[in-house]
Amino acid sequence: MRKFLANAKFLASAGAATAFFAGTSAHADQPVPWETTFQAPATEMMRQIESFGNYTMWFVVPITLLVLFLLAYCIFRFRASANPVPAKTSHNTAIEVIWTVGPVVILLFIAIPSFKLLTAQYTPGEEPKLTVKATGNQWNWDYEYQTDNTLTFNSAILQDGDRAKAGKEDRKVYPRLLAVDNELVVPVNTMTRVLVTATDVIHSFAMPSFGIKMDAVPGRTNETWFKAEKEGLYYGQCSQLCGKDHAFMPIAIRVVSDTQFKTWLAAAKTDLPGANKTLMAEVDGQNKVAAAGN
Template identity: 60%
Template sequence: MMKRAYAALASMACLLSAGSALAAQPTPWQMDFQPAATQVMEQINWFEDFTLWFIVPITLFVLVLLILVVVKFRASANPVPSKTSHNTLIEIVWTAGPVLILLALAIPSFQLLSLQLNMPQNPDVTIKATATQWQWNYEYEGGESPLSFDSYMLKDADRPAAGKVDLAAYPRLLAVDNEMVVPVGKTVRLLVTAAPTDVIHAFAMPAFGVKIDAVPGRLNETWFKAEAEGMYYGQCSELCGKDHAFMPIGIRVVSEAQYTAWLAAAGNNLGEANKALMASVESGSKAVDVAENVSK
């Protein structure tokens, strides 16, 4: 009985960990944000909920006033209109009320902007993302050997060779041939620009709360710290030409040990390093089969 209980717990843990890797991507009829993978995105989710406590009552209040005016002060019910020119109390209320509401919204919004825009000291990883029509180039800076590679949208014909036939894990029009790989729980400094002769793009990763313009001749800076391993998908979010919709962003968050091994191998052979990393990541799902064998 104890073996069965441990096996069940292990299976549940593996399934939950595997599911988290598939969560950070768009879903059909999605109306809310993607699950937060960083502290910044958690704060964005909180701020959205916070603002709704103001937006919904104000919207309903204005709706009630409109209905009241239409019904009570229509021509047939109010043939002699009021000639009141002002009301001191109403003037004070509709001036002081919005001021207080704006203050209540401004304080947490400034705190959120400060969290987003203030770069942490001594980041663990620095990556430069350069946009061109219509792909991304990633440069890992500060390592023993330079690492730079392009990231294109994965074509259907290339899926078998890349080992990415699973559309749930590698969705169509979002999966890429070479993902940006980062370690979990580490601060990543991201430098974003566009090629000098290109157009404006935007690097957007919804689960991280990251969205920053890639402007030719300008180097913008942002950061993120992913708190959960898995695959995360974003897109270019600035209209950049005819293939704007085919310029996805893929970021794979792995353990520090997996990241170190991948970084050491990627400089010599990126393709083989990616395959070895995928095999290492996917081997974790086999723990479910091991648990099932134990229970038998």
């Protein structure tokens, strides 16, 4: 009986965990406690960055272990008690050649794919279909959709007292210190150009799942781009120290279908809060159905 109850408790816990991860996966990606890796990539660029990081580990790990072994060997082999009379060797030609040529070859193996990745980051694969201007302020963001009829709004951290009014009380979906009052909404599988600038001090527009991080400099407009491949809600933050509330300057991007985006954009030009609530209701309803189906 005790064994049966233990198994039942385990299955219930597993079911709860499955439901939790089903719900969070439907809402895309965000930081999690004790995270040791990158957030799951939502763009091809982020997959390339992740792949390059894994590639460099094939060099970092062996070099670290080799240096550790050499240090340990030298400490043990050439300690004072074992070598009362120190060696007089001043140089060794073979060793000089090895530790000069070796690092050069290793750096070439790292540099060539690094340059390719850097080039890809500044070379979009297609012309952008949507352009958004992101302006950093202390400590919020202004977004301007450069469409036929321009849409402009501010996005700031969501205060706890405003959660109920905004319909964002679920902290698994809208986490504390990351949720905002108005998300940047973009269509899925659409090349999106982001023009980044600032009004006061230097900020930085960063979205880990998209593999983008671009400084927002007053008086200057920088450009970055992304093509999100998965619908959901993604979180980033200002990644440049910008004052006392730097830690309270989140970025939230909601990726939706093309139809949902067009409907939201048309409604947001006259009623942004209403358009956001309608979109949230539709997206949350779809996610509940998806989670129940799992």
